[in-house]
Amino acid sequence: MATINETKVQQIITALKKINYGSVLITIHDGEITQLDSTEKSRFSKTKPVKS
Template sequence: MAVVDQAKVNFILSTLKNMEYGSVIITVHDGTITQIDKTEKTRFGAKKPLHKN
């Protein structure tokens, strides 16, 4: 098992803590984290239309 740089672990944890919706993709080459991609989504509550009968 490869040794993971603590700065990278801290970055990943910080990213997860500050994200409400989205994904984090960690790219590994030869047992080393080489890239971290974050896709964050913003969701808005859907309002139901008012129907007048």
């Protein structure tokens, strides 16, 4: 089981609060959380071309 301390938990919570669309990846090595990656997705609405 991964070793979890309060600092790591707070960083995970912060990453989750900041993101609207995307992913948060937690990397574990030898039973300890070693890395936290956050990927934000930007979504754009599809617009129709204006006919002249």
